[in-house]
Amino acid sequence: MADTVQTWSPGLAGTRSGSRARGRLRLLLRRRSSIAFLMCLPLILIIASLVVYPALYSIYLSMLNRAQTRFIGLGNFRFLLSRDVFLMVVEQSAIFAISAVLFKALIGLITAHLINNLPAKGQRKWRGMLLVPWVIPLALSSLGWWWLFDPTHSAFNWIVTGLGFNEVPWLSAPGWARFSVILVNVWFGAPFFLIMYLAALKSVPEQLYEAAAIDGANAWQKFRHITLPMMRNIIAITVLFSLIVTFANFDIVQIMTGGGPRNTTHVFATYAFMLGIRSGDLPLGAATSLFMFPILAVAAVFILRGVRKRGREIG
Amino acid sequence: MTHSASPRVRPTRRNVLKAAALGSAATFAAPYVRSSYAAGTLTMGCWDHWVPGANNTLTALCNEWGAKNHVEVKIDYITSQGEKDKLTAAAEAQAGTGHDIMSHRDWNIRIHGEVLEPLNDVADALIKQYGLISPVSEYLAKIKGVWRGIPTTVGSQIKPCCSRFDLYQQHAGLDVRDLFPADESKWDKAKTDSWNWDTYLTTAEKLYKAGYPVGLPMGQSSDSVDWVGALFNAYGVVMVDGKDNIKINSDETRSALEYLKKLMAVNPKEVYAWDDAGNNRWLISGKGSGIMNPPSAWAVAKKDNPKVAENCWTHPMPRGPRGRFVGQLPQFYGLWSFSKNKSAAKDLLLYISQKPAVGRLVAASVGYDLPSFKTMYDFDTWKTVEPPVGTVYAYPPRGDEQTSIAGAPARSEVGAQIYNQAINTVMVSKFTQGNEKLDDVIKWAENELEGTLRA
Known part of the structure; x- marks a missing residue:
């Protein structure tokens, strides 16, 4: 009897529960999702502190009065919508972002095709050279462009007048100033599209083109019915990313025109800087910078939903 | 040990108030103590x-x-x-x-x-x-x-005229050194009074024809806002008064804008894109005959283009119907x-x-x-730096020159918005470069100024 009665000492019970806990931990660590989460944790913490917190704080800030002493709800947004200059900024930002992204996508697509059709030996050189604009810090390259467009001593105008034409008011006339800032943005952003599209082109199975060639498809038909459908997801994602980044652009406009002449090149970020930092109305500046947030968020949801749907179809 | 017997004071309402008043007075009257x-x-x-x-x-x-x-x-x-x-x-x-x-x-x-x-x-x-x-x-x-x-x-700085006296003399027949010699006691009131915005325009036209225009920035940075602010003050333009009344729709505004239409026509076309360095570069390059700036352009010219520096003379702003004003920052x-x-x-x-x-x-x-x-304003530095000797003597406001800032006399929260949003230069640009109607420009400004009152 005696050997059938077992009395557990507290020490033994502790050991048993300890080993059970260790077992659970081992089980948890064996799960791939747990490991993935733990490995992502530092990044999640960085994003939470440097992106999520400032974003939430700026939303909070945009709902305060100028002195940041009173909550005014959507008062800042209502005020902005009643100002002519702000409505002009909305229009300009849309023109700036949409036209720049359109040209970047178009140039990226064309150059990606050209490079893809080059012999493999020469491709690397071209890829490297065409990536240069994207690698140079934007503030530095914008300054370089500003020198080329300099209102008084423009290098471009030196060539233009040398050829016998009149000087072009690159930065002093509203139309030309808008053109100039869009041009620089396209110059800077097109390599991003190029590299993404080139990667997408490389992933299209060669057999599809061979089958199409046997069926007698010409180059346009191959592009229209094979390349484009296979690239749809990457096009959607690059356009979305670029649209978000271009809408938030600051450096190019601030360095080249400062929003002038007559406020005609201001975009959300530069206008927010003028209101928030230069004029000292941080809540109004925050409201300006957040203005596009809901529109871009909705666009992102739709685009990413489309990407997921197509991904499932392919899968 | 003996204690001095002090009479006990009852804490009545009157006594408490009296003590508080004495305390406050003592606080204000107390000298500043270094500690x-x-x-x-x-x-x-x-x-x-x-x-x-x-x-x-x-x-x-x-x-x-x-x-x-x-x-x-x-x-x-x-x-x-x-x-x-x-x-x-x-x-x-x-x-x-x-x-x-x-x-x-x-x-x-x-x-x-x-x-x-x-x-x-x-x-x-x-x-x-x-x-x-x-x-x-x-x-x-x-x-x-x-x-x-x-x-x-x-x-800290002000932005008076910095003129090329050689070009003014040669092409406009005016000796700015004679108008404003480097000794205030020698200033002749009749001569200094003759330096007004009308004279400025006449000489600017001559210099433009000679191929050496003055360079007055019309962007949205401080150099532009400051000189236009000084000119508005000289014409009596008030954008918003100290009691939040919008006063921009006035005869003074119309006169100033009509004047500016003529003046901007004899400036280089690119002034609408200039930042604060644009006018400096204009003078230093030797193309320009005058700017409105602190002596920084002259100081850089000493190094980069000494011939230009040798012919620069800083002197007061032109006088307008309401006085002589200079932008101070x-x-x-x-x-x-x-x-x-x-x-x-x-x-x-x-x-x-x-x-x-x-x-x-x-x-x-x-x-x-x-x-x-x-x-x-009596430091030797302004008398002695060269070339030429006396070139920045009149940089500190002397004579009848008064300092001003665009945005005043509105309460300063409002003034900050007016100044930093460059409402004055955008108005001028709309009228002179954009060729918008005067009434439309004033209406636009009224709307913008109404927005600044939110501050």
């Missing part, structure tokens, strides 16, 4: 001077004070390129931590007024010593009767309310604002830095 000995370290965020070596003089002054008072002074020089100094100040104000003393340009005292320590004791002591302070400095730093900033010498030292060394900081501010210290700072900046006290 920096308790301080260990003092940190300063200062504007980074563009004149090579000028920062060293400020550092030396602060170290001298530090050595006397056993305080270690640490200075960070922060550039104003890309408004980095303003960004730093905004971040410190928001975070409630940072330097003890921060230098603030133009409207920043107003912007951060709520987190800046009252400095009436320092300001009052300086006013007692050196007389009245510039009205522009007072407008920008004294908020509801409380000084929230002390005007600096470093970086002072800087200030502000003491954050979260500073832990307020007493030491106040003592240091008092030290670097003394006339001998100011004289050294002015000399180090080759006359660019301008104190806010008229009694300090």
Whole structure:
């Protein structure tokens, strides 16, 4: 009897529960999702502190009065919508972002095709050279462009007048100033599209083109019915990313025109800087910078939903 | 041990009030007491001077004070390129931590007024010593009767005419050195009065025809806003008065804009895209005959194009129907309310604002830095720097020249919006470059000014 009665000492019970806990931990660590989460944790913490917190704080800030002493709800947004200059900024930002992204996508697509059709030996050189604009810090390259467009001593105008034409008011006339800032943005952003599209082109199975060639498809038909459908997801994602980044652009406009002449090149970020930092109305500046947030968020949801749907179809 | 018998006072309402009143009076009447000995370290965020070596003089002054008072002074020089100094100040104000003393340009005292320590004791002591302070400095730093900033010498400036006297003489038949010789006692009122905006236009037209136009920026940065602000004042234009009344729709505005239409026609077309360096480059290149700027363009020309520098003469602005005005852009030292060394900081501010210290700072900046006290406009630096001797003598406002700032006399919260959104130069650009109708421009300005009243 005696050997059938077992009395557990507290020490033994502790050991048993300890080993059970260790077992659970081992089980948890064996799960791939747990490991993935733990490995992502530092990044999640960085994003939470440097992106999520400032974003939430700026939303909070945009709902305060100028002195940041009173909550005014959507008062800042209502005020902005009643100002002519702000409505002009909305229009300009849309023109700036949409036209720049359109040209970047178009140039990226064309150059990606050209490079893809080059012999493999020469491709690397071209890829490297065409990536240069994207690698140079934007503030530095914008300054370089500003020198080329300099209102008084423009290098471009030196060539233009040398050829016998009149000087072009690159930065002093509203139309030309808008053109100039869009041009620089396209110059800077097109390599991003190029590299993404080139990667997408490389992933299209060669057999599809061979089958199409046997069926007698010409180059346009191959592009229209094979390349484009296979690239749809990457096009959607690059356009979305670029649209978000271009809408938030600051450096190019601030360095080249400062929003002038007559406020005609201001975009959300530069206008927010003028209101928030230069004029000292941080809540109004925050409201300006957040203005596009809901529109871009909705666009992102739709685009990413489309990407997921197509991904499932392919899968 | 004996105790003196003091009569017990009953705490009645009247007695309490009396004691409180005496206490308040004592607080206000108490002299400023130096007590920096308790301080260990003092940190300063200062504007980074563009004149090579000028920062060293400020550092030396602060170290001298530090050595006397056993305080270690640490200075960070922060550039104003890309408004980095303003960004730093905004971040410190928001975070409630940072330097003890921060230098603030133009409207920043107003912007951060709520987190800046009252400095009436320092300001009052300086006013007692050196007389009245510039009205522009007072407008920008004294908020509801409380000084929230002390005007600096470093970086403070005004923007009078800087003209090429050789070109004026050759192509416009006017000797600006004769109008404004480097000795105020020799100024002839009849001659100085003849230097008005009409004369300015006539000479500008002649210089334009000769191929050496004046270069007056019409962008949205401070050089543009300041000279247009001075011209508006000379014509009596008020955008918003001190009681929030929008006054831009006036005959004075129409006269000023009509005048500007003629004046901008004889400026280079690119002035609408100029930043604060545009006019400097214009003068230094040798293409321009005159700008409105502190002597920085002349100082750079000494190095980059000495022939131009030798022919530059800084002199007062033209006179208008309501007087002679020049744009002033002072800087200030502000003491954050979260500073832990307020007493030491106040003592240091008092030290670097003394006339001998100011004289050294002015000399180090080759006359660019301008104190806010008229009694300090007699430093030798402005008489002696060259070439040519006397070239910046009239840089400090002399004669009938009054300092002004665009946005005044509106309450300073409103003025800050008017100035920083460059409403005056956008108006002028719309009318002169955009060829919009005068009434439409004024209507646009009224709408914008209405928006600034929200402040």
